[in-house]
Amino acid sequence: MASTQFIAFAFVTIILPTLTMAAEHIVGDDKGWTVNFNYTAWASGKVFHVGDTLVFKYQPPHNLYKVDGNGFKNCVASGEALTSGNDIITLSSTGKKWYICGFGKHCSELGQKLVINVEAEAPAPTPIPNAAYGFAASGYQIIVAAVAAVAGMIMI
Ligand SMILES: [Cu+2]
Numbered sequence: 371m372a373s374t375q376f377i378a379f380a381f382v383t384i385i386l387p388t389l390t391m392a393a394e395h396i397v398g399d400d401k402g403w404t405v406n407f408n409y410t411a412w413a414s415g416k417v418f419h420v421g422d423t424l425v426f427k428y429q430p431p432h433n434l435y436k437v438d439g440n441g442f443k444n445c446v447a448s449g450e451a452l453t454s455g456n457d458i459i460t461l462s463s464t465g466k467k468w469y470i471c472g473f474g475k476h477c478s479e480l481g482q483k484l485v486i487n488v489e490a491e492a493p494a495p496t497p498i499p500n501a502a503y504g505f506a507a508s509g510y511q512i513i514v515a516a517v518a519a520v521a522g523m524i525m526i
Pocket residue numbers: 404405431432433471472473476482
């Protein structure tokens with residue numbers, strides 16, 4: 371019982387902070403940003419947080435427009451196209467974000483469109499005001515880990 375509590379405590383203090391780091395999402399994985407790919411299915415199993423990045427990898431003639439819900443629905447590109455072929459977008463706010471390819475009928479007929487829902491940034495560890503405190507904090511975590519490990523061995 372006690373060892374379970376120690377392990378749970380160690381998880382919260384050591385493991386959890388590493389899970390709050392920003393993630394990089396390669397849109398379409400190894401297929402990249404292209405036609406005839408189901409981006410709805412791609413996004414459905416994923417959680418997007420503020421601070422994460424989307425990476426759109428593609429070759430011409432594809433391009434990338436960030437649009438609104440209407441632009442997404444009707445495949446109407448507006449604003450400036452991104453064309454680098456390796457466009458990195460940092461998700462800076464919560465809510466729905468819509469992206470389409472503006473070339474030909476890639477969006478309207480070939481499915482080159484992506485909608486995601488961005489969630490709030492996961493709670494981060496307490497901000498560290500200075501280096502000395504940071505050292506103390508990491509030292510504390512090491513001690514907690516050591517105690518948890520020893521307690522685990524004793525209890526088993
Ligand atoms: Cu395209």
